Amino acid sequence: MTTAETRGESLSIGEVAERTGLSVHALRFYEREGLLVGPVRRTTGGRRRYTRVDVDWLLICVKLRESGMPLADLKRFAELVRQGPGNETERLRLLDAHQQRVEEQIRALEECRSVIAWKVGVYADHLARGQADGLWDPTA
Amino acid sequence: MTTAETRGESLSIGEVAERTGLSVHALRFYEREGLLVGPVRRTTGGRRRYTRVDVDWLLICVKLRESGMPLADLKRFAELVRQGPGNETERLRLLDAHQQRVEEQIRALEECRSVIAWKVGVYADHLARGQADGLWDPTA
DNA sequence: ACTTGATCTAGACCCCGCTCTAGTTCCTAG
């Protein structure tokens, strides 16, 4: 069997899927959508061969996606990178804006957490002392 | 003009939309989907009148949704509440499970944040000292 | 009475982000 290790560097789509957590379907889809920084190389047989750089980029993509960046923005970022040096300011703006959204998401989630924790507390309490009140009861 | 204040308590769909941040469309949609804890009362003319309890429930819903609870789970929760007392343990389990997912989301987001922060740092650095390297440049 | 604006219902439609299918080709192990 020929693996990345035995071959030195370039990876098959399946190997990349494993390493990034994206499905092979998703990887092909991302490519079609122009979310990669460069055309993926192919073997003579037409199979994709991903480089270390491709994988690094995908790992960043995964984090950006996980944190809610829309594919459209990811695409924009990929385009900037593809254009090469000269637009770093814009790339930074894009990342920075996203970072702020992430901060905001964390803030919002923390607020949700506290509301939920309170509600959980109400129920736990109620169950602890066999019965009580203060719960939703539309039949009341 | 007749408002909640002048009327004492019951609210129109528009007023509820304002107070919860949900659109009137979403409110009707939630109702159809069985996400409310009880049938909404109507005026003789057929308009919905929401009570304080409805609004409180919706405010919780909003927090649960914001933190990623799927409508299906929300619906399950609503069903439990609608059934009345006796299933508090299950309600608690549901909330508790969700709370854990929220914790996990926060953890994941924080990790994303740090990756992004690092990337932002790389770009900021690069821009600060006029030019450098270590950036994505597929043209290289 | 009339106008204006909020609501009503049912159902069609939309966006996002993949996922899956079909039918084919490649490639490696036995």
Added chain:
DNA sequence: CTAGGAACTAGAGCGGGGTCTAGATCAAGT
């Protein structure tokens, strides 16, 4: 040589979560 698994393409399909439309009705102000 052959079998079986991995990969290929193009495009259809899907699940989630609403949003929007049409056409009608209701309610309040003037």
